[in-house]
Amino acid sequence: MRVFFIGFGQAGGKVVDMFIEQDKKSGMNSFRGIVVNTARTDLMGLKNIELKDRILIGQTVVKGHGVGTDNVTGARIAADEIDSIINSIDTRGTHDVDAFVIVAGLGGGTGSGGSPVLARHLKRIYREPVYVLGLLPAPEEGRLYTYNAARSLSTLVNEADNVFVFDNSAWKNEGESVKTAYSRLNDEIVRRFGVLFRAGEVSKAGVGEMVVDSSEIINTLRGGGISSVGYAVTEVVSDRTKQKRGFFGGLKESFSKKEKAEEVLMGEDKSAKVIALVRRAMLGRLTLPCDYSTAERALVLVAGNPNEMDRKGVEKAKSWVEENIAGVEVRGGDYPVDSNYIAAVVVLATIGEAPRVRELFEIAKETKEDVIRSKEKRASMFDDQDIDPLFE
Numbered sequence: 546m547r548v549f550f551i552g553f554g555q556a557g558g559k560v561v562d563m564f565i566e567q568d569k570k571s572g573m574n575s576f577r578g579i580v581v582n583t584a585r586t587d588l589m590g591l592k593n594i595e596l597k598d599r600i601l602i603g604q605t606v607v608k609g610h611g612v613g614t615d616n617v618t619g620a621r622i623a624a625d626e627i628d629s630i631i632n633s634i635d636t637r638g639t640h641d642v643d644a645f646v647i648v649a650g651l652g653g654g655t656g657s658g659g660s661p662v663l664a665r666h667l668k669r670i671y672r673e674p675v676y677v678l679g680l681l682p683a684p685e686e687g688r689l690y691t692y693n694a695a696r697s698l699s700t701l702v703n704e705a706d707n708v709f710v711f712d713n714s715a716w717k718n719e720g721e722s723v724k725t726a727y728s729r730l731n732d733e734i735v736r737r738f739g740v741l742f743r744a745g746e747v748s749k750a751g752v753g754e755m756v757v758d759s760s761e762i763i764n765t766l767r768g769g770g771i772s773s774v775g776y777a778v779t780e781v782v783s784d785r786t787k788q789k790r791g792f793f794g795g796l797k798e799s800f801s802k803k804e805k806a807e808e809v810l811m812g813e814d815k816s817a818k819v820i821a822l823v824r825r826a827m828l829g830r831l832t833l834p835c836d837y838s839t840a841e842r843a844l845v846l847v848a849g850n851p852n853e854m855d856r857k858g859v860e861k862a863k864s865w866v867e868e869n870i871a872g873v874e875v876r877g878g879d880y881p882v883d884s885n886y887i888a889a890v891v892v893l894a895t896i897g898e899a900p901r902v903r904e905l906f907e908i909a910k911e912t913k914e915d916v917i918r919s920k921e922k923r924a925s926m927f928d929d930q931d932i933d934p935l936f937e
Contacts, residue, residue, distance in 0.1 A: 546759040547643045548742045549634065550578030551663060554619075554656025555587045555611075556680050557649040558594075559727075563735045564648075565593040575746050579633050581663075583622060583655045584611030600633050602626040602659075612654035616693045619658025627666050634667075643759035645675045646742070647705070651697040652682030652690030661700040674706040674763055678738065681833075681905065683714035683723045688912045695909030698771075698902070707766040707894065709738070709774060710833040712901050737776040737832065740848050741890050744880050754856050755878030757846050765844040765876055768895035771902070772840075773833040775891040777825035779818075781850050819847055819858030820865065822889040827866060831893070839897030840870040845877030849887035854879045866891065 552561030558580040568576040582588050583603040591599060601609060603622035612618045623630070645667050649656030660677055667675045679698060682690040701708050711734055717726045745758035766772065823845055827837060843866050847859055859877055867875040870893070 546575065546742050546745050546762060547641050548576050548578075549637070549639060549642045549645050550576060551630075551634070551645065551647045552578065552580040552594075553623075553647055553649040553660045553663060554582060554653055555584065555650065556653065556727075557647070557656045557660070557678075558582055558587060558591060560648045560678070560680075560731050560734055562591045562593050563731055564739065567735055567739050569593065571743075573743060573746055575743050577637055579637060581623075581630055581633075581655075581659065582611070583607050583609070583619065585609035587611070598633070598637065600630060602630070612658070614652075614689050614693060615654045616658030616697060619654040619656070620662050621658075622655075623659035623662040627662065630663060631666060631670065639671065639673075642671075642673055644673050644763065645671065646678055647675070648678045648680075649697075650680045650682070651694035651701075652680075652686060653693065657693045657697040661697060661704045664701060664704040668704070668706070674766070675704075676707050676709065676766065677701050677705040678709045678711065678734070680734075681710060681712045681714070681901070683717055684908070686713075686723055688908060691905055692909045692912040695906050698905070702770055705769075707769055708771045710771050710899075710902070712833050715830065715832075715834050715901065734832075737774050737890060740776075740880070740888055741774065741846060741892065744846050744848075744878075754854070755859055757844065757876065757878035757880065761876045761878070762844060762892075765842050765874070765892055765894050768841050770841075770895040771833065771899065772892060772894045773831040773835050773837075773896055773899070775826040775829060775831045775893065776888065777822050777829055778886050778888040779822055781853055781885050781887060815853060815855035816858035816861060818853065818887070819855050819889070820862045822847065822887060823862035823891060824865065826889040826891045827869070827893070833896070833899055834901055835893065835896045835899035837893050837896075838870060840893035841872040841895040841897070842874040843867070843870050843872070843876075843894060844890075844892040845875065846880060846890040846892075847878075847887065848880035848882055848890070849884050851881035853887050854881060862889075871897065 550561040550564055552558035561578045561580055564576050579598040580594050581600045585601055588599040606622055647660045649660040651657045664675050681694055716730050845863050863875045863877040
């Protein structure tokens with residue numbers, strides 16, 4: 546799948562920078578992208594995005610210092626400078642693109658405000674689908690971040706073709722600050738979506754028996770709303786294991802020694818291995834914790850060593866997923882990659898129930914009411930004061 550990434554804001558820019566890094570290491574050249582920000586320092590801190598693809602907006606308003614957590618200003622700046630953003634996308638080339646993916650942290654200002662504006666304009670101009678990978682702030686980041694995220698997410702579901710949600714709070718370790726967790730969380734994001742968005746591309750290992758091409762992904766996501774992604778990976782025992790880490794080793798692994806020991810394939814039936822891996826992907830930690838049984842559609846992708854692939858296993862795994870979701874549309878296939886790992890990705894599309902999202906909107910509603918009361922209280926201090934103002 547040929548994906549054009551647009552990183553909007555600080556968080557989105559860092560993630561897209563990592564996608565491009567992973568793409569360079571794989572040698573696949575499936576990804577291209579630009580990064581948009583109102584803060585000059587955030588753009589300068591990137592490592593893999595070319596300078597010409599780092600777009601600074603809002604210079605006349607915030608002079609390169611960013612909008613902070615003001616996503617209303619972020620949206621206004623994006624709307625005012627949308628032509629320059631679209632021009633940068635066109636210059637980079639869109640003739641062979643299968644989809645646009647906007648990546649943004651939803652709790653801040655630039656990405657939270659600008660990504661819905663960009664999604665609307667991309668859909669008006671291009672025929673390709675426009676997806677958003679939105680990162681939810683953890684509750685301890687503050688109620689303002691939660692309020693921003695709720696406003697942004699509620700707008701995005703109406704503007705984008707589908708919104709993948711990654712919940713920072715679900716992935717942060719106990720006692721770990723969000724700031725120190727960012728790098729690890731970004732690794733998790735890029736690993737999962739890197740496998741998904743490369744589906745259908747021809748690798749050195751050849752073409753799969755059941756190819757998942759871009760149309761399969763697009764049809765899975767066509768229902769809109771929000772989606773969550775599950776992922777599981779296991780190591781293949783072979784003479785090459787210690788010599789080569791392959792496709793899934795492009796980024797540092799996040800497994801503990803205990804987890805790695807549990808992951809190793811021990812010569813089970815290939816079909817059983819695939820089914821077990823898909824089950825772990827769906828029942829394990831999702832990008833957005835949700836009631837998976839409310840998903841309207843799903844996609845199962847098994848990627849990795851072609852010698853460990855099994856068509857029967859993929860078909861049975863698809864049937865198992867279909868039995869456990871609300872809908873009946875489950876697509877799937879394999880993606881052979883020269884690697885010592887096998888990974889399963891399960892996309893749960895158009896989810897009907899996610900407690901974290903409900904909590905997000907409840908906190909946002911309370912925050913809005915508190916802000917209104919605070920403004921009314923401040924205003925009452927100056928009511929009926931018989932003092933002439935300095936000027937009218």
